[in-house]
Amino acid sequence: MSSNSVKSKPLPPENIERLKRALNASDIFERNNLVPDGWQTQLLNLTENQYLICCSRQSGKTLTACAAAAQRASTRPGSLILVVAPSERLAKENIKRIAELMIQAGYGSELRIQVSELKFKNKSRIIGLSGARPDLLRGYSAIDMAILDEAAFCNDDLFSTLSPMLATNPNSKLVCLSTPSGPRGWFYRQWIANDNFVKIKVPASQISRIPDNFLEQERRTIGEAAYQREYCCSFDENNDLLIHPDVLDDTFIPMGTLYDQESSVFHSEHNIIGMDVSFDLGDEFSFFRRENPPLPKRAEIPKPPFSYSYIVGIDLAKSQDRSVICTIMTKEMNGKKTHIVCDLVILPKNQNYNKQAQAIADYMDKRHFKTWKTKLVIDASGVGAPVCDNVEENHSLKFDRAIITSGASKRWNKFSRNWLIQNLIKWLAKGNFYISTDVAGTENLKQEIGALRPDYRSDGTVIFVSPEHDDMVMALALGLAVLHKQNAIRSGVTDLLFSTFHRSKCGPL
Helix, strand or coil: CCCCCCCCCCCCHHHHHHHHHHHCCHHHHHHCCCCCCHHHHHHHHCCCCEEEEEECCCCCHHHHHHHHHHHHHHHCCCCEEEEEECCHHHHHHHHHHHHHHHHHCCCHHHEEECCCEEEECCCCEEEEEECCCHHHHCCCCCCCEEEEECHHHCCCHHHHHHHHHHCCCCCCEEEEEECCCCCCHHHHHHHHHCCCCEEEEECHHHCCCCCHHHHHHHHHHHCHHHHHHHHCCCCCCHHHCCCCHHHHHHHEECHHHHHHHHHHHHHHHHHHHCCEECCCCCCCCCCEECCCCCCCCHHHCCCCCCCCEEEEEEECCCCCCCCEEEEEEEEEECCEEEEEEEEEEECCCCCCHHHHHHHHHHHHCCHHHHHCCEEEEEECCCCHHHHHHHHHHHHCCCCEEEEEECCCCEECCEEEHHHHHHHHHHHHHCCCEEEECCCCCHHHHHHHHHCCEEEECCCCCEEEECCCCCHHHHHHHHHHHHHHHHHCCCCCCCCCCHHHCCHHHHCCC
């Protein structure tokens, strides 16, 4: 050894003992009179770099993450640890939890405690951050550990913001903990498709601290869908769906499936009325092509094999949605009226009232609308009122005005959005309503219907919400409101078990 070398000063015995205890994060549990479960011990050891923890409520996931952060900071001098949560309130609560754990374990003298940051004597830092604004998190680099609490409820952009911060530290750890939030978002995608993470699933049935009788009471209180999500780590939302996927699959079908039943009659007779039915959609509503000879005189027209009629519902754009036209065709099949969505048109955005009125008039200027009985209903609430005035005054179209409210009104031309959705549900459950998949845009309509969810107000009443656009749904719902009036479908269903909406089970409404 060189004569210039300096021997390191031995640590005091109390520091050696403290370091030994700090190296084992389970000691933090023990000093807080807690016994870690097996999965908690696995996480506290941090043998891998990336973890996804899908946990039941009250499983101890936040406590475990806080203990892991405390252990990491105390044993790796100069480390930077970020504890991110969906809200600032929760981020501050996590910092407070870590401080309490350290103080109870006997490490309080090692800390300098601030509202959203802990500073250690070894130069390590733990910072609590809100993930609500990912763009404000930029600037941190070479972090030693990132913990994402309730990761399924964080903004997806948060993960693309955090990932580069781990790039230059090969020993960095990423721990994401959450209860599920449905089959969506970054956490769900990583859980089902990314094998680079160590995945740990902790349902309530594996947590001895949660009594079985409490779980059974929760199942009855919050319902099966919420129970599966909150306590069984289930991403499945079928129990929360307003419309079951099986019902949508039965409703959205190709037109050929219907026409095959009477194809010989239909195709041999359609030229009598001068229309060639072919679902080749174009700008001019081209599934009724004008390629046949001119219509004979009215007196010479024989009775067509089916009695056609059309209902056109128009939902006019508000601030974010689009103006949509939805046409429902009715025809007789095997002595039974069948209703088919045969066209969807999205009007260009940012049109003034005059242009929207002109687009509606142009759309209605079709021979089949003039030949067969047609009912036009337009949303006259909000910005729809001046458009309706323009259509009426400048284009002389006859139509019904529909006022959509948030209340409980069910009177014709003034009814609630809830009632419109309820009526739509009833028609989907019937066996004589279909939506043609040959029509452009029906895939978007199917997504909009599938996105509808029941929600519950504080007074216990049910409202129907959509996380995205609902313009196509509302245009269709307006048309179905006319069918309700014409066909005298009974109304007022509010307590249906929407998850069991299947044709074979419900029967006629």
